[in-house]
Amino acid sequence: MDLTHLDEKGQARMVDVSEKDVTKREAIAQAIVTMLPNTLTMITEGKHKKGDVLATARIAGIQAAKKTWELIPMCHPLMIAGAKVDIQAISATELRIEVRCKVADRTGIEMEALTAASIAALTIYDMCKAVDKGMTIGEIKLLKKTGGKSGDWNAE
Template sequence: MTELTHINASGEANMVDVSEKAETVREAKAEAFVTMSDQTLQLIVSGQHHKGDVFATARIAGIQAAKKTWDLIPLCHPLLLSKVEVQLEAQPELNRVRIVSTCKLAGKTGVEMEALTAASVAALTIYDMCKAVQKDMVIGPIRLLEKRGGKSGDFQVSTADQGEG
C-alpha cells in the first residue's frame, strides 16, 4: 500500500510540497447520484419545479464548488482549472439523477478532489432545491471514475461499473 501523502514524518497533517513536480495535463472525472421518488424526478424533468431549473442551478453550483475546493478541503492546493464540466442525466427507470463532473488543468497536482467536490455539491444542490417536496432523497454513491496524468499514472473504474452506482 502507498503511504499517505498528507502526513509528515512526525505524523502531523501537512500540505504536500509540489514545487519540484513537473507541470502536466491532468484530468479527473467523478460521479454522484441522487435517488428520489418518481414524482420528484418528474417535477425536475418537466421543468415544473417551483424553484426553477434544478439541473441548471446544480450545474452552476458544481462548477463553482470545483473552483473553491481548495477553500473547502483543508490540504488541497488552489488550482487554476482550465475546464470544469458538470453533466446531469435523469435516470427515470432508477428514480435518480446521475451527475458526472470533469475537471482539467495543466499543473503540478491532480484534480480528483475538484471533480469529486463538483459532483458532491451538484448533488447537494439538487437535494436543497427539492427538499420541500421530498426530504428522504438519498445522495450517493459518490466516487472517482477516472484520472489522467501525473506521477501516479492513470486510473479508471472498469467500464462495466461506470454508471452503475
C-alpha cells in the same frame, strides 16, 4: 504506502509540489441522487417553483470545483482549465451527476471533480427537499483520472 499529507512525525502537512512537473490532468467523478418518481418528473420537466434545478446544480458544481481548495484543508489552489457538469436521468427515480475537470498543473484535480459532484447533488437535494425529504445521495466516486506522476486510473 505512505500517506503524503503526513510528515515523518505523523503531523498534517500540505504536500510540496514545487518540484513536480506541470502536466495535463483530468478527473471524472459522479454522484447519484435517488428520489420519488414525481420529484424526478418535476425536475426534468422544469416544473419546480424554485426554478431550473438542473441548471442551478450545474452552476453549483462548477463553483464548488473552483472553491475546493478553500473547503478541503490540504488541497492546493488550482487554475482549473475546464469543469463540466452533466446531469442525466438514469431511471425513473435516479439522476446521475458526472463531472469532468481539467487542469495543467503540478497536482491532480480529483478532489475538484469529487467536490463538484457532491455539491451538485446537495444542491438538487436543497432545492427539492420541500417536496421529497427522502431523497438520497450516493455513489459519489472517482471514475477516472489521467496525467501526473502516478499515471492514469479507471474505476472498475
